[in-house]
Amino acid sequence: MIGWALAYGALRTYWALGHRPWFPPVGPDLLAFSGWGVVVLCAASAAAAVAVRLLVGPLGLLPGDDRPPPPRITGVSAVAAWTAVAITWALSAALTSAACLLLLDVVGLLFVGTGTSFDAGALLSRSSCMAGAVLVGTTALAAGRRLRAACPDCGRPPRAAPAGASGARAGSTRAGSTGAVGSAGAVGAVRAPWWAFAAGYAAVLGCVIRFGAQAMVGFGPKAAPASGSAGRVAGLAFLAAAALAGTLLPLAQVHRFGRVWPRWVLGLAGHRVPRWLVLGPGLAVSVGMTAYFGTGLVQLLTQPATAAQADPYPPWFMGVAMSAYLVWGVGLGVAALAYRLLTRPRCAWCGTPAEQTRIPSVRRDPVGTAG
Numbered sequence: 001m002i003g004w005a006l007a008y009g010a011l012r013t014y015w016a017l018g019h020r021p022w023f024p025p026v027g028p029d030l031l032a033f034s035g036w037g038v039v040v041l042c043a044a045s046a047a048a049a050v051a052v053r054l055l056v057g058p059l060g061l062l063p064g065d066d067r068p069p070p071p072r073i074t075g076v077s078a079v080a081a082w083t084a085v086a087i088t089w090a091l092s093a094a095l096t097s098a099a100c101l102l103l104l105d106v107v108g109l110l111f112v113g114t115g116t117s118f119d120a121g122a123l124l125s126r127s128s129c130m131a132g133a134v135l136v137g138t139t140a141l142a143a144g145r146r147l148r149a150a151c152p153d154c155g156r157p158p159r160a161a162p163a164g165a166s167g168a169r170a171g172s173t174r175a176g177s178t179g180a181v182g183s184a185g186a187v188g189a190v191r192a193p194w195w196a197f198a199a200g201y202a203a204v205l206g207c208v209i210r211f212g213a214q215a216m217v218g219f220g221p222k223a224a225p226a227s228g229s230a231g232r233v234a235g236l237a238f239l240a241a242a243a244l245a246g247t248l249l250p251l252a253q254v255h256r257f258g259r260v261w262p263r264w265v266l267g268l269a270g271h272r273v274p275r276w277l278v279l280g281p282g283l284a285v286s287v288g289m290t291a292y293f294g295t296g297l298v299q300l301l302t303q304p305a306t307a308a309q310a311d312p313y314p315p316w317f318m319g320v321a322m323s324a325y326l327v328w329g330v331g332l333g334v335a336a337l338a339y340r341l342l343t344r345p346r347c348a349w350c351g352t353p354a355e356q357t358r359i360p361s362v363r364r365d366p367v368g369t370a371g
Helices: 002-019 036-056 075-098 102-110 120-147 166-174 184-189 194-217 228-246 248-254 275-302 304-310 315-342
Strands: none
Touching: 002 036, 002 120, 036 075, 036 120, 075 120, 075 275, 102 120, 102 275, 194 228, 194 248, 194 315, 228 248, 248 275, 248 315, 275 304, 275 315
16 A cells, blocks of 8 residues: 555656646546645555554454454544544545546446547556555555454454364365355345345436436437447447446345346356356446546536536536436445345355354345245
């Protein structure tokens, strides 16, 4: 993390001195924190890493007896440690917001011909900033787990048995596919909590509102600037992907078919759905949409005149569309969090079995019910 902060901070300092190239679509490669702002974020990230190391101790994945004991801190020291963790999380969020245009780069890369501008230099710069956000967030996550004396890998609370002992780790291999909860039927029998369902369907509602607002202003050239047959195909592919990301993806996070293939999927029916096939896109789309449209909505509220000049749509449309996107992204993220908790495997480090995963308000349905 410190290495990234120094390297990327040096590059941003050079650019802030007047050497930054022009990047599409708006000139700066970052939003919210550009120029000297991102230099300050890099310096603050390095300082936060040092503070976490001094207040919390060494971080990392070390098995069993090799793992240093968690710090025993109370009072002012505990407040200082948790404050450092909170600041580190805030820095991660700020860096994510700064790199929010990465969403447009990904769209332009995946759907060539839709009219979305793409530049390799901008992609590399924003990817570097997002990588820093991930590093800073990972540091905050590891520090929080260490302060709670939780497993550094899965985050579960410590067990009565010695954590990470060789017996526990060996047992995790033996119990891979024979445990009750490890079976597809048992995994599918556990219902997501009510708040996960609420978040998943809120994401669907946000998608419906977004497409409904577009229907009110029309699906004309402003909505789909692509031209030519290849552009039209790319535009249709993008619309289909967006519709799936707003309906099938959030529902898969909370319904049984997202964990066990339903009977109409020939050849795979009854088998477990690969965890990251659902969780990966859910987290990626959620982070991208929340960062991009959350930042855009803040700019719309704080600089309405500038936003009105830069966009061809009426002001009400931008407010409704960005709010719907934000609900969509946040709802999908919360649903993905529930999916992550529901599908956590047995931890190879602390030996906690998958069946000990606990989510508030989880109900178990009879095994074998249709999803």
